Ligand SMILES: O=C(O)CCC(=O)C(=O)O
């Protein structure tokens with residue numbers, strides 16, 4: 645464990661603004677701060693209960709901070725080698741140059757499976773947690789989504805079920821912050837209560853993008869998630885080592901990064917070893933199938949599906 649004491653961010657005050665691309669939301673109104681469940685660590689009944697009720701666990705300091713920062717540094721060194729960092733800045737500052745290029749180190753296993761990264765997402769603390777949370781031996785996918793998001797970079801609203809939902813549904817995503825990610829730096833945002841939205845779960849929640857050839861992004865528009873679908877957004881100022889854990893049916897997105905500092909995170913999946921796997925994400929040396937393996941296929945636009953599902 646890290647011995648250095650780093651202060652936690654102050655609670656986000658009501659009235660604080662969240663700039664989401666061109667859109668703006670207000671804390672206390674359309675967006676709230678994630679509830680930190682780290683006080684429940686060790687009490688797995690309480691953690692399971694919280695997960696069932698709220699659909700997520702936000703655990704500050706889940707990973708040792710120095711290990712998370714080391715994984716970020718390895719990622720930034722790789723970005724430096726690929727010419728992505730601003731000159732005359734320290735690597736550890738993570739400043740992008742004018743090219744502003746986002747990087748996804750997915751099949752680059754020398755980075756995404758480097759010892760520094762695996763010490764975080766495959767570390768004994770992580771496996772012990774999921775073994776106790778799920779109640780048995782646990783596996784993680786070979787694919788690990790190590791992401792460095794530059795300015796403007798973002799993902800869009802989706803359920804993970806559309807991407808990584810084959811086999812057991814008792815599978816969890818852990819999104820780990822590796823750098824300091826404040827509200828301007830592109831934090832992850834979730835839609836509170838979306839894990840209990842039966843209309844969404846029975847329609848969008850049933851798709852497998854690669855089987856059904858459907859565009860897996862549900863929406864790029866945070867405003868409609870709030871005002872059409874009635875969700876409250878929740879996010880936080882994340883520090884290295886903070887995580888959110890959620891199931892396959894939790895609507896989430898990232899907020900576009902407004903800064904020229906790389907936002908580095910990694911998302912990984914865990915399930916019981918005895919449960920059915922999603923074979924797309926297992927393979928040696930980056931040779932897994934992954935998503936979008938139907939080369940040349942046309943994906944049905946989500947708008948068409950949403951009309952069919954009468955979700956508009
Ligand atoms: O990091 C992001 O922007 C997206 C992460 C995500 O979709 C996930 O963790 O499942």
Ligand SMILES: [Fe+2]
Pocket residue numbers: 802803804896
């Ligand atoms: Fe996701």
